Amino acid sequence: MGAHISVPMYQRAVPQRYRLVGLRCRNCGRVNFPPKGVCRYCGVGADFEECRLSGRGTVHSWTLIAGAGAPPEFAAEAACKGSYPVVLVELDEGPRIIAQMVDPPEEGPRIGMRVEAVFRRIYEEEGVIRYGFKFRPMT
Amino acid sequence: MAIVGAGQTAFGDFPEKGVKELFAEAYFEMLKSVDKGLDPAMIEAAYLGCLSAGGGFQLGQLAPLLLGYVGLPHVPAVRLENACASGGFALYAAVCAVASGHFKVVLAGGVEKMRDLSGQKGRYWLGVSGDTEYERLAGCTFAGIYALMANRYMFEYGLTRRQLSLVAVKNHRHAVANPKAQFRRAVTLEEAMEGPMVAHPLNIWDCSPTSDGAALVLICSAELAREFTDRPVYVAGFGAAGDYLALHDRADITKLRAARKAARAAYERAGLGPGDIDLAEVHDCFTIAELLAYEDLGFCEEGKAARLLEEGHTSFGGRLPVNVSGGLKAKGHPLGATGCGQACEIFAQLRGQAVEPSRQVPGAEIALSHNVGGSGGTATVFIYRGGS
Amino acid sequence: MAGRIIACATYVPFLRLTRAEYRKAWGRCAADISEKAVADFDEDAVTMAVEAGRQVLALVDAAGVRVLALASTTLPYAEKMAAGTVAAALGLPEKVTSVELGTSARAGTEALLSALALLGGEEATALVLAADCPAAGPGEDLDHALGAAACAFVLAAGSGGVEFEGAASRVTERLGERFVPRGAVRIRDVGVRTYTGEAYAATVGAVVRDLLERLGRRPGDYRYVVLPQFDGRQTASLGRRLGFTSEQMEAGLIFARVGDTGVCASLLGFCAVLEQASPGDRILVAGYGSGCGGQALSFVVREPVLRPPHGLHYWLERKRYIDYLHYLKLRLKEQLL
Numbered sequence: 075m076g077a078h079i080s081v082p083m084y085q086r087a088v089p090q091r092y093r094l095v096g097l098r099c100r101n102c103g104r105v106n107f108p109p110k111g112v113c114r115y116c117g118v119g120a121d122f123e124e125c126r127l128s129g130r131g132t133v134h135s136w137t138l139i140a141g142a143g144a145p146p147e148f149a150a151e152a153a154c155k156g157s158y159p160v161v162l163v164e165l166d167e168g169p170r171i172i173a174q175m176v177d178p179p180e181e182g183p184r185i186g187m188r189v190e191a192v193f194r195r196i197y198e199e200e201g202v203i204r205y206g207f208k209f210r211p212m213t
Numbered sequence: 214m215a216i217v218g219a220g221q222t223a224f225g226d227f228p229e230k231g232v233k234e235l236f237a238e239a240y241f242e243m244l245k246s247v248d249k250g251l252d253p254a255m256i257e258a259a260y261l262g263c264l265s266a267g268g269g270f271q272l273g274q275l276a277p278l279l280l281g282y283v284g285l286p287h288v289p290a291v292r293l294e295n296a297c298a299s300g301g302f303a304l305y306a307a308v309c310a311v312a313s314g315h316f317k318v319v320l321a322g323g324v325e326k327m328r329d330l331s332g333q334k335g336r337y338w339l340g341v342s343g344d345t346e347y348e349r350l351a352g353c354t355f356a357g358i359y360a361l362m363a364n365r366y367m368f369e370y371g372l373t374r375r376q377l378s379l380v381a382v383k384n385h386r387h388a389v390a391n392p393k394a395q396f397r398r399a400v401t402l403e404e405a406m407e408g409p410m411v412a413h414p415l416n417i418w419d420c421s422p423t424s425d426g427a428a429l430v431l432i433c434s435a436e437l438a439r440e441f442t443d444r445p446v447y448v449a450g451f452g453a454a455g456d457y458l459a460l461h462d463r464a465d466i467t468k469l470r471a472a473r474k475a476a477r478a479a480y481e482r483a484g485l486g487p488g489d490i491d492l493a494e495v496h497d498c499f500t501i502a503e504l505l506a507y508e509d510l511g512f513c514e515e516g517k518a519a520r521l522l523e524e525g526h527t528s529f530g531g532r533l534p535v536n537v538s539g540g541l542k543a544k545g546h547p548l549g550a551t552g553c554g555q556a557c558e559i560f561a562q563l564r565g566q567a568v569e570p571s572r573q574v575p576g577a578e579i580a581l582s583h584n585v586g587g588s589g590g591t592a593t594v595f596i597y598r599g600g601s
Numbered sequence: 602m603a604g605r606i607i608a609c610a611t612y613v614p615f616l617r618l619t620r621a622e623y624r625k626a627w628g629r630c631a632a633d634i635s636e637k638a639v640a641d642f643d644e645d646a647v648t649m650a651v652e653a654g655r656q657v658l659a660l661v662d663a664a665g666v667r668v669l670a671l672a673s674t675t676l677p678y679a680e681k682m683a684a685g686t687v688a689a690a691l692g693l694p695e696k697v698t699s700v701e702l703g704t705s706a707r708a709g710t711e712a713l714l715s716a717l718a719l720l721g722g723e724e725a726t727a728l729v730l731a732a733d734c735p736a737a738g739p740g741e742d743l744d745h746a747l748g749a750a751a752c753a754f755v756l757a758a759g760s761g762g763v764e765f766e767g768a769a770s771r772v773t774e775r776l777g778e779r780f781v782p783r784g785a786v787r788i789r790d791v792g793v794r795t796y797t798g799e800a801y802a803a804t805v806g807a808v809v810r811d812l813l814e815r816l817g818r819r820p821g822d823y824r825y826v827v828l829p830q831f832d833g834r835q836t837a838s839l840g841r842r843l844g845f846t847s848e849q850m851e852a853g854l855i856f857a858r859v860g861d862t863g864v865c866a867s868l869l870g871f872c873a874v875l876e877q878a879s880p881g882d883r884i885l886v887a888g889y890g891s892g893c894g895g896q897a898l899s900f901v902v903r904e905p906v907l908r909p910p911h912g913l914h915y916w917l918e919r920k921r922y923i924d925y926l927h928y929l930k931l932r933l934k935e936q937l938l
Contacts, residue, residue, distance in 0.1 A: 135364045153937055172459070194643040197350070213915075
């Protein structure tokens with residue numbers, strides 16, 4: 075049982091999920107990610123230009139999801155990994171975004187840790203593999 | 214506006230009852246609770262909170278289905294949905310409807326049937342109310358989202374694992390005296406600290422359960438109140454607010470701005486402040502949520518929630534008992550029913566009717582309820598004043 | 602067919618399984634490895650290809666890529682090109698000419714040759730991505746060696762860089778060597794080790810001799826030789842038989858640390874060599890697939906390749922050891938989904 079995000083809906087977000095394409099507000103210059111209809115920062119700008127984010131950022135908070143806390147489409151991953159870390163990352167360009175962390179250090183994630191986006195399988199539904207970004211500790 | 218009747222099922226696990234039976238049980242209890250009786254024909258409208266309608270079997274037009282089941286097929290009824298705050302928003306809509314003068318007697322309530330679902334399907338429904346495209350696809354249900362808030366709060370304010378567990382210990386202790394509660398069993402601090410992990414730092418004892426249940430309150434205009442009872446409970450203040458749905462869009466994840474805005478509106482309308490509150494039912498879907506609520510509702514300064522808890526002020530017998538019902542944590546959390554379930558508890562408390570004397574907060578006159586949707590995308594706050 | 606390599610990069614997954622874990626689980630390890638790389642739950646040939654691709658595209662302009670050659674025996678779909686996914690993730694122009702190769706582990710060298718051919722003399726670049734995470738039944742000896750890795754190369758027309766000098770190629774018919782029946786996902790073979798060894802030595806040996814003869818070279822003309830690595834002993838022994846010294850072979854031998862990486866079984870070693878080669882060095886690299894085909898390619902270093910900040914050594918050292926149970930769960934993940 076999945077999150078009912080249809081394939082066409084996932085498809086529309088491919089620029090965000092595959093290569094972190096954000097929107098720079100032409101009014102205030104700040105970067106919105108994921109895209110917004112009205113700028114999340116100045117509250118008025120509705121005219122944007124696309125920009126590709128570096129994928130680098132800093133862990134603002136984190137958790138470890140165990141099987142009992144995983145949505146069904148991630149249950150197998152939680153079962154296989156035991157648990158998986160999820161991080162709220164503040165990207166260098168400003169916006170924050172949530173994603174899984176891969177290749178975590180033995181002691182787990184920590185606030186302030188530097189991370190970079192990587193391309194991974196997110197989950198599979200209707201036989202279609204949904205790829206997207208996760209974060210990995212930077213070295 | 215006044216509440217003149219309230220009824221709720223026990224919260225818990227009821228394999229023999231569906232959404233309709235649960236609703237009817239709360240409805241009949243509500244009818245019985247109206248001291249001078251209610252002719253059901255007087256009910257002009259119904260606002261019902263519900264998220265999943267028992268696993269999605271009736272996502273459309275649930276409200277007329279339920280009203281028809283209790284013999285009120287022609288009452289205009291609507292289902293409101295704001296996840297865990299669905300019940301709070303049903304109450305808010307009902308209060309606004311009466312405040313506007315358009316209606317004089319309305320029902321506000323909520324129902325949820327969660328225990329029919331397998332663990333997998335239950336977690337499916339627990340993960341449909343965040344920013345699904347991002348939060349869920351990061352592999353999070355709400356436990357994960359609140360865990361992110363908890364870890365940040367711990368980082369900023371030095372909150373400890375033990376202090377989180379103290380919330381669970383308190384609320385489970387309270388629930389022992391509540392016949393409507395799902396878990397009428399105290400837990401020790403050791404137990405609460407050692408539970409199986411759900412989303413670090415939150416273990417199973419930090420999380421509210423999935424529950425079946427329904428709750429209903431009868432709202433009328435203040436002028437009509439005495440026709441139904443000599444002991445109405447007045448809605449002195451009410452507020453509702455929203456926030457960016459996704460945690461990643463919020464500047465500060467250790468505060469719920471929706472709850473703060475809703476509280477400010479409710480306090481202003483009531484002409485009261487946090488110091489006036491005699492008891493509160495707050496949205497402790499996770500232990501961290503209760504601590505955040507203390508700060509969002511102005512019960513203490515930022516970063517001081519754990520101290521307020523540890524000093525016993527929010528326990529039964531303290532100066533501001535919180536969740537004497539057991540809260541979502543131990544009373545249970547049937548999502549759509551939760552917000553009105555809080556109002557039911559306060560209706561009983563402010564009328565001196567909390568069934569078991571060990572739960573009745575003595576001399577309580579002013580109470581507050583706080584209901585949050587998801588991680589704070591929506592919130593409602595109500596302030597009630599006893600009328601006797 | 603002229604052309605040159607101007608950049609390369611590698612990727613090795615984080616997880617490792619040691620020989621000791623095999624011995625604990627099965628009483629022995631059938632492969633000549635000290636440890637092997639294991640793709641994580643959320644990795645596949647596509648994600649690994651992107652990992653390697655992103656590194657080289659930090660060195661050259663993605664907009665200039667006109668050719669994309671993708672090699673893998675483990676692309677996630679039996680029908681549906683992976684090139685589109687990779688191109689979208691890497692931000693390559695949609696106008697890229699793409700090919701996908703993967704009916705044997707030889708696809709790695711096939712991709713290099715195909716990209717050179719497709720590039721022709723055009724003033725543009727070609728991106729070659731090779732990524733593989735082959736798997737056999739966990740109970741089979743064949744699985745003990747199977748690892749995971751990816752590499753990326755940027756090719757350009759003309760001379761300079763690491764210049765392509767020529768290639769030799771052969772196909773043969775050998776029954777029962779390393780195959781995946783249609784519809785299956787796991788590698789099989791007939792399990793006769795001497796037969797496997799003989800097929801490997803005969804096929805790879807033949808193309809290497811073909812290449813030397815065609816270019817008029819002797820084994821001693823090469824500073825580095827990288828033979829395909831599906832087994833450590835087999836590779837070393839063939840090298841000796843062909844007249845190569847351990848000094849020529851050493852830099853490109855990485856099997857023992859990552860295992861059999863399918864289409865990367867020689868390209869990963871090739872990258873290791875490219876990272877340390879100096880102008881004037883000659884490099885021979887050979888590919889081999891399923892008993893039925895081999896290729897040998899010759900390069901001469903005119904100038905060193907562009908290299909990302911993290912070379913193969915970094916990826917080999919960046920690791921976390923897992924136990925056999927964890928590995929088994931990864932191998933059986935289709936059953937968990």
